[in-house]
Amino acid sequence: xxxxxxxxxxxxxxxxxxxxxxxxxxxxxxxxxxxxxxxxxxxxxxxxxxxxxxxxxxxxxxxxxxxxxxxxxxxxxxxxxxxxxxxxxxxxxxxxxxxxxxxxxxxxxxxxxxxxxxxxxxxxxxxxxxxxxxxxxxxxxxxxxxxxxxxxxxxxxxxxxxxxxxxxxxxxxxxxxxxxxxxxxxxxxxxxxxxxxxxxxxxxxxxxxxxxxxxxxxxxxxxxxxxxxxxxxxxxxxxxxxxxxxxxxxxxxxxxxxxxxxxxxxxxxxxxxxxxxxxxxxxxxxxxxxxxxxxxxxxxxxxxxxxxxxxxxxxxxxxxxxxxxxxxxxxxxxxxxxxxxxxxxxxxxxxxxxxxxxxxxxxxxxxxxxxxxxxxxxxxxxxxxxxxxxxxxx
Amino acid sequence: xxxxxxxxxxxxxxxxxxxxxxxxxxxxxxxxxxxxxxxxxxxxxxxxxxxxxxxxxxxxxxxxxxxxxxxxxxxxxxxxxxxxxxxxxxxxxxxxxxxxxxxxxxxxxxxxxxxxxxxxxxxxxxxxxxxxxxxxxxxxxxxxxxxxxxxxxxxxxxxxxxxxxxxxxxxxxxxxxxxxxxxxxxxxxxxxxxxxxxxxxxxxxxxxxxxxxxxxxxxxxxxxxxxxxxxxxxxxxxxxxxxxxxxxx
Numbered sequence: 124x125x126x127x128x129x130x131x132x133x134x135x136x137x138x139x140x141x142x143x144x145x146x147x148x149x150x151x152x153x154x155x156x157x158x159x160x161x162x163x164x165x166x167x168x169x170x171x172x173x174x175x176x177x178x179x180x181x182x183x184x185x186x187x188x189x190x191x192x193x194x195x196x197x198x199x200x201x202x203x204x205x206x207x208x209x210x211x212x213x214x215x216x217x218x219x220x221x222x223x224x225x226x227x228x229x230x231x232x233x234x235x236x237x238x239x240x241x242x243x244x245x246x247x248x249x250x251x252x253x254x255x256x257x258x259x260x261x262x263x264x265x266x267x268x269x270x271x272x273x274x275x276x277x278x279x280x281x282x283x284x285x286x287x288x289x290x291x292x293x294x295x296x297x298x299x300x301x302x303x304x305x306x307x308x309x310x311x312x313x314x315x316x317x318x319x320x321x322x323x324x325x326x327x328x329x330x331x332x333x334x335x336x337x338x339x340x341x342x343x344x345x346x347x348x349x350x351x352x353x354x355x356x357x358x359x360x361x362x363x364x365x366x367x368x369x370x371x372x373x374x375x376x377x378x379x380x381x382x383x384x385x386x387x388x389x390x391x392x393x394x395x396x397x398x399x400x401x402x403x404x405x406x407x408x409x410x411x412x413x414x415x416x417x418x419x420x421x422x423x424x425x426x427x428x429x430x431x432x433x434x435x436x437x438x439x440x441x442x443x444x445x446x447x448x449x450x451x452x453x454x455x456x457x458x459x460x461x462x463x464x465x466x467x468x469x470x471x472x473x474x475x476x477x478x479x480x481x482x483x484x485x486x487x488x489x490x491x492x493x494x495x496x497x498x499x500x501x502x503x504x505x506x507x508x509x510x511x512x513x514x515x516x517x
Numbered sequence: 518x519x520x521x522x523x524x525x526x527x528x529x530x531x532x533x534x535x536x537x538x539x540x541x542x543x544x545x546x547x548x549x550x551x552x553x554x555x556x557x558x559x560x561x562x563x564x565x566x567x568x569x570x571x572x573x574x575x576x577x578x579x580x581x582x583x584x585x586x587x588x589x590x591x592x593x594x595x596x597x598x599x600x601x602x603x604x605x606x607x608x609x610x611x612x613x614x615x616x617x618x619x620x621x622x623x624x625x626x627x628x629x630x631x632x633x634x635x636x637x638x639x640x641x642x643x644x645x646x647x648x649x650x651x652x653x654x655x656x657x658x659x660x661x662x663x664x665x666x667x668x669x670x671x672x673x674x675x676x677x678x679x680x681x682x683x684x685x686x687x688x689x690x691x692x693x694x695x696x697x698x699x700x701x702x703x704x705x706x707x708x709x710x711x712x713x714x715x716x717x718x719x720x721x722x723x724x725x726x727x728x729x730x731x732x733x734x735x736x737x738x739x740x741x742x743x744x745x746x747x748x749x750x751x752x753x754x755x756x757x758x759x760x761x762x763x764x765x766x
Contacts, residue, residue, distance in 0.1 A: 127531050142586075142590055143709065143711075146703065146708045147708055150704075150705070154702055182704065183704045184704045192706070192709070197704075197709055199705060199708075203705075207705075
């Protein structure tokens with residue numbers, strides 16, 4: 124068994140962190156070593172999200188950790204929050220996805236758009252892991268173009284009736300509550316899109332596990348069906364206003380992904396370096412061969428760039444000046460970097476690299492989903508193209 | 518009950534140690550420092566004792582430089598109530614450390630003083646017993662579990678082939694080893710709360726040390742292992758080597 128993970132820190136990024144940030148990172152790092160890594164391979168092969176870790180994620184404060192203490196959350200800054208995502212994804216993208224959805228896509232919209240009663244009701248139990256949430260925006264025919272969604276919410280005398288289908292929903296089958304985005308006006312009426320808190324035991328609500336995945340196997344990915352789901356007026360997130368609201372949530376989640384990707388890449392580079400030093404071929408460790416050294420040097424360079432990008436983004440977020448376009452750049456660049464790193468690590472590991480005992484191929488397969496979700500790589504390219512030229516290519 | 522835990526900042530046990538200039542100290546560059554793992558057991562033991570009694574306070578203290586504040590914050594993040602940094606230049610001399618701690622402890626007079634059985638760096642196991650001697654208090658070392666009741670503390674020690682149970686009158690000094698006190702993770706709320714907990718800095722007079730470190734050397738490189746054969750056929754040869762060469766049978 125390899126020793127405890129020491130991190131990859133070629134540029135003394137540690138020196139740019141304060142004590143709380145380092146302590147947060149160290150605690151989550153240790154927790155991942157102790158609690159997650161021993162079970163993740165089996166969970167992955169069994170295609171099961173390891174629900175047994177949820178209570179501890181809650182008691183240790185890792186869910187919605189950057190939301191305020193008055194709702195039971197840890198009140199960390201965004202850099203510390205990012206470091207949590209980094210370390211969780213060093214374990215597995217599916218586990219980071221769970222935490223991202225719970226914190227950035229369920230707790231954040233309740234915090235940002237919910238009534239005081241909704242916040243008091245839901246945030247403490249979502250923070251502790253006693254309740255699990257999911258986020259329903261994407262539909263079978265509306266992914267990169269959510270403005271056209273056809274899930275509807277029709278006003279009744281004392282509430283709303285929801286109808287529609289949501290797809291690729293992380294935590295969908297195990298959630299207690301779903302944040303559902305639905306059109307309250309005519310289809311295509313962008314300001315008419317509003318958010319609803321739908322308890323998953325409401326009649327007419329059903330979830331079905333997405334079969335046949337070859338990625339994120341240790342994650343619950345489901346399809347949600349809403350057939351005449353009746354909810355009260357209190358289910359509406361009162362401050363949600365049009366498509367901008369779910370996009371604000373996605374900015375939060377993408378921010379965490381930019382950090383998470385760094386963690387996945389660290390796991391792969393760490394594994395590749397250890398393997399290169401131990402694996403002997405042609406009478407010596409393969410790490411002594413120039414071709415592997417180039418591979419490792421490229422991985423280290425890209426990873427270090429990604430680390431600094433994530434940290435700078437975090438400082439901008441803490442200063443309150445971060446733009447969604449900056450988040451797009453970091454999500455796009457870092458996930459792409461992690462995909463490359465995982466693939467190169469897998470290749471360096473040779474035939475052993477296809478085994479589940481080694482993490483690189485698991486990360487490689489996971490990261491293909493991360494590349495596509497939360498704004499595909501291509502869509503982020505267009506966001507950056509628009510930021511540069513002022514011309515929309517959508 | 519007031520419980521004082523004496524802790525130490527040590528290089529992470531996973532860190533690769535290099536000997537520094539002059540061969541008398543380790544090179545601190547690039548070394549990550551942590552709360553000594555045995556001291557973590559002591560902090561955990563203190564917190565559980567406090568929680569079990571439902572009252573009291575846990576204070577952590579260390580003798581060291583400014584950087585040791587981070588180590589104290591780690592203990593505060595686990596749940597200790599307050600911290601005292603005894604500021605001064607710590608050395609390899611356990612007696613100096615024990616004297617500095619004793620002066621402070623006489624003033625604070627806590628009924629129970631806990632330490633890790635040893636520091637993970639110097640590995641000397643000196644400070645606990647020396648401190649107890651200077652204070653004139655009873656001492657139990659390498660305690661796996663203890664319980665406080667009626668002005669006494671009952672300690673369980675794992676000894677060769679069995680368990681030893683000691684009863685000490687309070688006030689007492691106990692050094693804690695791996696046993697019942699697997700340390701908790703510092704929760705994120707704990708880490709945030711640690712920022713707001715009191716950490717007092719007290720410059721101390723460091724008594725003169727009679728101990729000089731002459732030299733530090735890394736252990737010799739491990740010789741390469743040898744494969745003596747495979748499968749059941751190798752057993753006879755392995756037994757022969759264990760008997761004749763390694764002389765362990």
